[in-house]
Amino acid sequence: MxxxxxxxxxxxxxxxxxxxxxxxxxxxxxxxxxxxxxxxxxxxxxxxxxxxxxxxxxxxxxxxxxxxxxxxxxxxxxxxxxxxxxxxxxxxxxxxxxxxxxxxxxxxxxxxxxxxxxxxxxxxxxxxxxxxxxxxxxxxxxxxxxxxxxxxxxxxxxxxxxxxxxxxxxxxxxxxxxxxxxxxxxxxxxxxxxxxxxxxxxxxxxxxGDVEKTVLGVIRLVEREEAGAYPGGRSLASARREIISRHARPAILEAAKTGHSTAAGDLYQRTLSWHLAKGRYKFLAAAGFSLAIRKLRMSDSG
The missing domain is CATH 3.90.550.10 (Spore Coat Polysaccharide Biosynthesis Protein SpsA; Chain A)
Structure with a gap:
């Protein structure tokens, strides 16, 4: 029952x-x-x-x-x-x-x-x-x-x-x-x-709908993973990081698109090695380009 x-x-x-x-x-x-x-x-x-x-x-x-x-x-x-x-x-x-x-x-x-x-x-x-x-x-x-x-x-x-x-x-x-x-x-x-x-x-x-809270929430997942807070130890680390990375990618792109460049850039850097390890080169190039364009626009507007 x-x-x-x-x-x-x-x-x-x-x-x-x-x-x-x-x-x-x-x-x-x-x-x-x-x-x-x-x-x-x-x-x-x-x-x-x-x-x-x-x-x-x-x-x-x-x-x-x-x-x-x-x-x-x-x-x-x-x-x-x-x-x-x-x-x-x-x-x-x-x-x-x-x-x-x-x-x-x-x-x-x-x-x-x-x-x-x-x-x-x-x-x-x-x-x-x-x-x-x-x-x-x-x-x-x-x-x-x-x-x-x-x-x-x-x-x-x-x-x-x-x-x-x-x-x-x-x-x-x-x-x-x-x-x-x-x-x-x-x-x-x-x-x-x-x-x-x-x-x-x-x-x-x-x-x-709150983009910044979403990005910061994913950063929390990254920090907890890096601190060893999740169970399974090293044997499950690759699986956990793949799961977290899947949440990070749309959060980074949406944050970059909506002007939350600082948070997006932070999450991009924190998960860079994870994405490289999984061969996510197209995502890294697209996200990096989007962040660079946003940074240039902010510089021009300033």
Whole structure:
């Protein structure tokens, strides 16, 4: 039996939260418990929850960021799996049943990434398909594929989450990548291939829209890797660095394009040897050229 503790962090998104909770209530596999962590909202979120959803455990804390909110929910959870969902996103009715079936099929892995689809107005879940997945010995073993999921698209076995010490709480982006890397050697990683299990809402308030926070978040991953903070030691170093480099490349290019040259240049230099080791010469040339052009334009404008 799989018991899901559903954890929803929220901050001033009451209108979105209502739809999010409706999607949880519509699950064909009922969750063991639902925990909503209000991260210092001023829009009446907790009061609304207490008045309309007494069955949901509502926790209020001072604003500390999404990582801290997820950690707070995890600390209060008692299910054997933690299913994270952001308050502006939605689940199709089959999300938890898909997770349950895959977790049972693959011997209760430590970490699962959802299959997500972006939406802006109306969610498109597509058709319900048979549950299929890519399966790896651990997260590090997936280094050759572009395995990505935001913090609200992850399912983690609770004991593995405790072992990883949760999400970082420094308010930078990439806290989801850090958690996955903390579980580099934890047994069992599953990446959902079908069906779609999360509808990810794209809007102006998405944290990933902050380019500088994204670059600084990737730099944090690099620093933690260089400091030996991730498990697996030297035997998994190449795999971990390939995973981090895959996040670094789009961050560098986007930062250079949007004028965050200092941060982009710093990340470029910090990962230069990693990219050279993997033969990423086209990327290094393109990124170097973009940074040089930006520097020339800034010099001319000054």
């Amino acid at each position: 799989v018991q899901f503790s559903v954890i929803v962090p929220t901050y001033n998104r009451l209108s979105y939260l209502k739809h999010c909770l409706e999607s949880i209530a519509a699950q064909t596999c009922a969750p063991f418990e639902i925990i909503v962590v209000d991260d210092g909202s001023t829009d009446g979120t907790v009061e609304w929850l207490q008045n309309t959803h007494p069955e949901i455990r509502a926790i209020r804390q001072q604003n500390a960021g999404p990582g801290a909110a997820r950690n707070r929910g995890a600390a209060e959870a008692s299910g054997d799996y933690l299913a994270f969902l952001d308050s502006d996103d939605l689940w199709p009715p089959w999300a938890l049943s898909t997770y349950r079936d895959l977790l049972k099929r693959y011997d209760r892995p430590s970490l699962l990434f959802a299959r997500y689809r972006d939406f802006a107005e109306l969610p498109d879940f597509g058709l319900l398909e048979a549950a299929t997945a890519e399966v790896y010995a651990n997260f590090a073993a997936s280094h050759k594929v572009a395995a990505f999921a935001g913090g609200g698209m992850m399912v983690a076995r609770r004991d593995a989450f405790v072992y990883a010490e949760g999400f970082p709480e420094d308010r930078l982006n990439g806290e989801d990548h850090d958690l996955a890397l903390q579980l580099s050697d934890a047994p069992g990683f599953v990446r959902v291939v079908s069906p779609v299990t999360v509808a990810h809402r794209v809007h102006s308030g998405n944290e990933m």
